Amino acid sequence: MKADSRAFALVAVVIALATLPWWAGDLYKLHVAALICAYWVLIGGLNLVVGYSGQLSIGHVGLLAIGAYCFAILAGTHGVHPALAVAAAGGLCALCGFLLGLPSLRLPGFYFAMATLAFALIVSELTLAQGGLTGGGVGLSVPGFPRPFDTPQGSYWLILATAALVTWLTWNVARSTWGRGLVAVRDSVVTAQAVGVPVFRAKLTVFVFSGFTAGVAGALFAVLQSYITPDTFVFDLGLFFFVCIIIGGRGHIVGPAIGTVVLTALPEMVAPLAKLGNFFYGLLLLAVVLLVPEGIGRVFELLIERYRGRRGESHVVKPDLERLARAIEASGAK
Amino acid sequence: MLVALITGLATGALYAAAALTYNVMFSTSKVLSVTTGHISMLGGIFGAWFVSTLGWPIPLALLGSVAVGGAFGLVTDFVAIRRVLARSDEHLWLLSTLALATMVQQAAGLWWGTEPRPFPRLIPQDFSAGMGDQKYWLPILVAILLAVALELFYRRTLYGKLFVAMSEDAFAARARGIPTGRIRAMSYVIAGAMGGLAGFAAGQLTFAYFALGLTLTLNGFIALAVGGLGSNVGALVGGAALGILSAIATYFVGGEYQQTISVGLLMVVLLVRPAGLFGSQSVRPV
Amino acid sequence: MTLAARDITKRFGGLTALSKASLELKPGEVHGLIGPNGSGKTTLLNLLSGYYRPDGGSVTIDATDVSAASVQKRAHLGVARTFQKPRLLPTLSVLDNAMLGGWRDARAGFLSTAFSLPGAGADERELRARAEELLHGVGLSHAIGRRANLLEHAEQRFLEIARGLAQRPRFILLDEPAGGLTPAEIGHLGAVIGVMRQSGIGVLLVEHHTDFVFRISDRVTTLDVGAVIKHGSPDEVRRDPEVIRVYLGA
Numbered sequence: 001m002k003a004d005s006r007a008f009a010l011v012a013v014v015i016a017l018a019t020l021p022w023w024a025g026d027l028y029k030l031h032v033a034a035l036i037c038a039y040w041v042l043i044g045g046l047n048l049v050v051g052y053s054g055q056l057s058i059g060h061v062g063l064l065a066i067g068a069y070c071f072a073i074l075a076g077t078h079g080v081h082p083a084l085a086v087a088a089a090g091g092l093c094a095l096c097g098f099l100l101g102l103p104s105l106r107l108p109g110f111y112f113a114m115a116t117l118a119f120a121l122i123v124s125e126l127t128l129a130q131g132g133l134t135g136g137g138v139g140l141s142v143p144g145f146p147r148p149f150d151t152p153q154g155s156y157w158l159i160l161a162t163a164a165l166v167t168w169l170t171w172n173v174a175r176s177t178w179g180r181g182l183v184a185v186r187d188s189v190v191t192a193q194a195v196g197v198p199v200f201r202a203k204l205t206v207f208v209f210s211g212f213t214a215g216v217a218g219a220l221f222a223v224l225q226s227y228i229t230p231d232t233f234v235f236d237l238g239l240f241f242f243v244c245i246i247i248g249g250r251g252h253i254v255g256p257a258i259g260t261v262v263l264t265a266l267p268e269m270v271a272p273l274a275k276l277g278n279f280f281y282g283l284l285l286l287a288v289v290l291l292v293p294e295g296i297g298r299v300f301e302l303l304i305e306r307y308r309g310r311r312g313e314s315h316v317v318k319p320d321l322e323r324l325a326r327a328i329e330a331s332g333a334k
Numbered sequence: 335m336l337v338a339l340i341t342g343l344a345t346g347a348l349y350a351a352a353a354l355t356y357n358v359m360f361s362t363s364k365v366l367s368v369t370t371g372h373i374s375m376l377g378g379i380f381g382a383w384f385v386s387t388l389g390w391p392i393p394l395a396l397l398g399s400v401a402v403g404g405a406f407g408l409v410t411d412f413v414a415i416r417r418v419l420a421r422s423d424e425h426l427w428l429l430s431t432l433a434l435a436t437m438v439q440q441a442a443g444l445w446w447g448t449e450p451r452p453f454p455r456l457i458p459q460d461f462s463a464g465m466g467d468q469k470y471w472l473p474i475l476v477a478i479l480l481a482v483a484l485e486l487f488y489r490r491t492l493y494g495k496l497f498v499a500m501s502e503d504a505f506a507a508r509a510r511g512i513p514t515g516r517i518r519a520m521s522y523v524i525a526g527a528m529g530g531l532a533g534f535a536a537g538q539l540t541f542a543y544f545a546l547g548l549t550l551t552l553n554g555f556i557a558l559a560v561g562g563l564g565s566n567v568g569a570l571v572g573g574a575a576l577g578i579l580s581a582i583a584t585y586f587v588g589g590e591y592q593q594t595i596s597v598g599l600l601m602v603v604l605l606v607r608p609a610g611l612f613g614s615q616s617v618r619p620v
Numbered sequence: 621m622t623l624a625a626r627d628i629t630k631r632f633g634g635l636t637a638l639s640k641a642s643l644e645l646k647p648g649e650v651h652g653l654i655g656p657n658g659s660g661k662t663t664l665l666n667l668l669s670g671y672y673r674p675d676g677g678s679v680t681i682d683a684t685d686v687s688a689a690s691v692q693k694r695a696h697l698g699v700a701r702t703f704q705k706p707r708l709l710p711t712l713s714v715l716d717n718a719m720l721g722g723w724r725d726a727r728a729g730f731l732s733t734a735f736s737l738p739g740a741g742a743d744e745r746e747l748r749a750r751a752e753e754l755l756h757g758v759g760l761s762h763a764i765g766r767r768a769n770l771l772e773h774a775e776q777r778f779l780e781i782a783r784g785l786a787q788r789p790r791f792i793l794l795d796e797p798a799g800g801l802t803p804a805e806i807g808h809l810g811a812v813i814g815v816m817r818q819s820g821i822g823v824l825l826v827e828h829h830t831d832f833v834f835r836i837s838d839r840v841t842t843l844d845v846g847a848v849i850k851h852g853s854p855d856e857v858r859r860d861p862e863v864i865r866v867y868l869g870a
Contacts, residue, residue: 056428103601110366110428111604114555118597121552129590169734176733176744177726180716183709191707194669195787196695196724205730235548239436246429251711279444282436289429290417294711315772317759319808321815324757328819331750331788 017160021153031224034156036264037163038220043241043260044166044253045213048173048206050242051250054186055203056109059116060214061238062123063093067218068228069127072140082145090215097211098204105203120238127230139229142222159220166213171253173206182206183251236278243281247288249295259296336465338585339578344470344539346577347477348374351532352554353561353569354480358525359407360564361501362518363419368431369410371550372438373526375543377403377533378453379446382542385454392456396534403530404523410434411522416515435547443544453537469538476535477573480528481566497521501564556600562613571611575599621682622646623699623791623822628667629676630660630846637663638846640677645791645822650813652833652854653826655843656867661826662704664843665793668824669701670694696724698790700783702797706776708783710769714760717768717779718751721786747786754782758812774805781812791822798829810836830868834858842867 024030042064049055067089075085104115127134134140144150149158173179184192185199192199222228240263248259263281267274292299355370377399384395414430457468488494496517500507508514533540540546557576561568576596583595603610623645630638638660645651645668653661666672668679670691678687681697689697700721708717725747728740755764758778763771771779777797784792794813798806806829813836816823827833833840834854842850842863850860857863 054425056425058432103605107604109425110555111559113428113432114552115597117548117552118556118593118600121549121593122597125590125593129588168736172736172740173730173734176728176740177719177723177747178728178730178733180709180712180720181723183712184720187709187711188707190671190703191709191720193671193691194695194701194703194707195721195783196692198692209730209734239432276444277440278436279440282433282440286413286430286433286437289426289433290413293421293426314762315775316762317774317778317805317808318761319759319778319812320757320761321811323753324812325815325819327750327753327757328785328815328821330753331786 014164018157020160021156027152030152030156032265032268034152034159035221035224036261037156037159038217038224039241039244039264040163040257040260041159041166041220042210042214042217043244043256044163044170045210045217046241047245047253047256048170048182049203049210050245051248051252051256052174052179052182052186053203053206054182054250055105055207056113056242057116057207057210058113058242059118059120059235059238060210060241061233061235062116062120063096063211063214064218064221064237065123065127065230065233066096067093067215068142068222068225068233069134069140069218070215071219071222072142072228073133076140076143082143086216086219089219090212093215093218094208094212097208097214100211101204101207105207106200116238117235120235124230124233124235127233135229137230139227139232141227142225144223144226155223159224162216162220167253167257174253178202186250239278240281243285247284247296249297252295252297255295255297255300335585338581340465340470341539342577342579342581342584343574344473344536344577345580346557346574347473348532348536348540348550348573349553349557349576350477350570350573351473351480351528351536352550353558353573354477354484354566355525355529355532356554356558357564357566357569358484358497358521358528361497362504362514362521363411363415363427364504365415365419365427365431366555367410367414368428368435368551369406369414369438369547370525370529370554371552372435372547373403373406373529374533374536374550375442375545375547376406376438377530378537378540378546379442379533379542379544380530381534381537382451382453383446386451392454396531399534400527400530403533404527406438407522407524407526407529408519410526411519415518415522435551439544439547442547446542446544448544450541450543453540453542455538469536473532473536473539476532477570480532481570484528484566493517493520553596556596559600559610560603562610565610565612568610568612622680623668623824624680625664625668625674625677626680627677628664628674628679630663630667630672631675636846638667641843641846641848642677643668643824643841643848643851645824647790647822648817648820649838650817650823650825650836652837652840653824653843654828654830654833654840654857654867658845659843660846661843662795663846665701665795665824665826669699669793695787698788699793700785700787700789700791701793702777702780702784702795704795704799706773706780708768708771708776708779710767712768714755714763714766714768714771714775714779715748715751718755718782718786719747721783722747722751724787751782751786754785755779757815758782758785759808773800774802777801777809778812785816789821791824792816793824793826795826796828797825798827798832806832 020033021030046060049057070089070092071085074080074088075082100119104112128136145155149155181197181202184197185202189199225232244259244263245256248256273280352370356366359367380402381395381399384390384398414434418426418430459468488498496512500514500517504514557572558569561572579599580592580596625643627640627642628638629640641664655661667674674687678685686694726743728743733740758781760778763775798809813823837854840854840857841848842857844866850857850863
């Protein structure tokens with residue numbers, strides 16, 4: 001029953017998203033929807049880093065920028081096929097993630113956060129300085145996708161499909177042994193070590209993965225923007241990605257996804273919020289941290305639990321020794 | 335070249351002041367607050383506002399900036415630290431101070447404008463003084479003053495000794511009846527006042543600019559990590575080294591790579607000496 | 621076929637926590653480790669499981685010197701442990717916590733997990749079945765789907781044991797497992813430890829409940845101020861005048 005209703009909800013969401021171009025009304029709304037999907041490609045990957053392994057990267061905008069510029073330079077300046085350019089953007093950012101993570105993921109939390117912040121500032125500095133490559137402050141125009149993705153609808157579907165793919169990948173990771181290992185890294189390094197999780201390697205692996213998705217997101221984002229300058233990639237954007245995850249709830253996928261949708265769409269619909277911008281995000285972040293540190297996702301979980309009522313409250317431990325012996329025999333010590 | 339050096343030294347002094355501010359807050363709470371740079375940003379902006387817009391005399395504006403900094407320090411403790419420290423999650427203070435810093439920066443941008451505005455002259459002086467200009471030596475003087483005052487405070491006063499006791503072992507301090515909550519709030523007020531003073535003193539160098547906070551949070555942290563967390567001498571040396579290095583690099587390579595170079599310095603130091611130049615305890619990731 | 625510490629010395633700053641302490645844990649035995657507070661019991665356990673490096677002496681598994689091996693490496697060699705204060709993942713379910721112990725058996729790499737390749741799914745199912753059986757076995761049938769932060773203290777202790785067993789260990793190190801348990805729960809704990817012994821697992825039992833230790837241990841080692849003062853069968857140790865003087869009291 002529960003699984004059924006979940007599957008039903010999933011199908012409904014997929015249909016609603018896939019048919020969006022027909023009921024969205026105007027092209028601007030479709031553009032915002034595509035933008036949300038492009039953001040989610042990055043945030044979905046970043047979620048494994050921030051939400052699962054607990055590494056607070058606030059500078060992923062730097063990777064987004066690298067991906068965007070890589071795509072614009074390859075597909076625009078050099079005429080490389082866009083599909084190849086997207087893959088190259090992902091690959092380059094995975095490499096950058098590796099190079100950034102290698103020294104910084106060994107450091108304690110605040111040091112790591114500062115390293116990612118510094119990384120974002122460095123990228124922005126370099127895009128300005130390397131004018132020959134990036135157009136400096138003037139920027140670069142970005143070519144669109146080839147047919148059949150050259151229409152607003154086509155590019156929306158392409159980006160939506162990418163976002164769905166990222167969701168599926170992270171979903172698989174989150175509910176596997178890997179997901180549990182990452183949560184152990186986040187909540188108790190000591191436990192992670194005790195069961196054999198290679199802490200640093202696990203962190204680095206998901207960080208590199210998030211680099212790849214950030215690079216792909218950068219390429220998609222650049223196409224949506226059609227023109228990029230260093231100002232497109234302000235640090236605030238990196239903060240926004242991060243806030244979406246924290247507000248949505250660490251250790252969830254649906255929560256951060258809803259966070260991304262709401263936080264992107266809200267300022268578009270409510271003009272005063274757009275003006276407040278970061279102040280609003282900061283306030284939300286503060287409220288969540290102080291009131292529901294586990295994020296909005298947890299609030300929904302709690303509501304559902306309350307709705308269902310508390311089940312069996314027994315706390316009595318009653319070992320079944322024969323079963324235990326069989327279980328140990330069956331698994332067999334190494 | 336000499337002007338580049340003195341500019342670097344003055345900027346480095348501001349970083350050093352930020353590193354000292356970090357240290358004061360860290361000593362009582364073990365928190366590295368993202369708001370550190372924003373305190374000085376407020377000091378600069380309010381200083382400019384007090385003098386240029388409200389027309390206050392300089393000494394009063396100075397006191398005003400210090401008071402604004404101290405008040406913001408208190409707000410930081412009250413809003414972002416007090417409730418969060420009660421929980422055991424290490425990451426929460428990073429999030430709460432980041433949230434507060436973001437809010438303050440945006441509020442300052444909305445109120446003051448996003449363009450840097452000039453900071454008034456504090457002491458009557460000709461603009462032709464060159465290297466002797468007040469905008470260079472005021473921040474340097476203040477950073478040294480703050481470091482010396484802090485050392486005297488820690489060594490000579492009762493409250494200073496309480497700070498030290500708390501930084502060594504907060505649980506033991508509480509067990510011995512030290513009101514740790516009040517001491518921590520006090521340390522945040524002091525840190526705020528220090529940051530406000532530094533921001534005011536360096537105003538002519540940095541201009542009154544809303545986005546100064548984040549850069550200063552980062553560079554102050556780099557100075558701190560290079561010098562060694564917890565060490566006030568290290569803060570001064572780290573700040574000076576960072577400032578001078580960026581100045582030299584700017585002189586030879588150009589100003590476009592400043593951030594890259596300062597982070598490079600940090601990485602080299604952390605690789606060679608993870609605890610920083612003057613740090614005593616090793617950085618433990620667990 | 622043993623986990624052994626030989627002449628281990630460990631210093632923290634100027635303080636010597638252990639000096640030339642030795643201990644040998646064999647498969648299929650329950651080995652009690654007792655001593656007054658601060659005598660170095662937990663330090664020794666941390667040295668065996670790899671959280672500390674010894675300043676002198678060595679830790680070996682079988683004939684291999686693992687003194688410098690990481691905690692993870694030792695987990696892979698078959699050493700599991702529990703903690704004085706249970707360390708669970710509060711946001712995950714009881715089942716997920718137990719399944720965490722199966723990390724080393726999940727061979728699927730990150731990418732094959734992400735793309736949900738067939739091998740990854742099979743590993744996962746097998747692991748789930750094993751964890752469920754173990755949870756039923758240690759007596760947590762009622763709590764399998766519950767979030768771990770909703771567990772009471774005793775349940776947390778038994779969950780840690782289930783997680784340790786899910787590692788398929790050859791040796792399991794229990795750090796004060798009876799702490800905070802009721803007499804009835806201590807009885808259950810003793811029975812569970814008995815099953816582990818019968819299955820050929822070496823159990824190191826660091827404990828303050830000396831009656832409990834003497835009742836279920838095959839051998840007992842007593843520490844005082846970082847040194848082993850007596851080692852032998854429960855009866856020998858219980859009657860040793862030195863042990864009575866420093867620990868058991870007259």
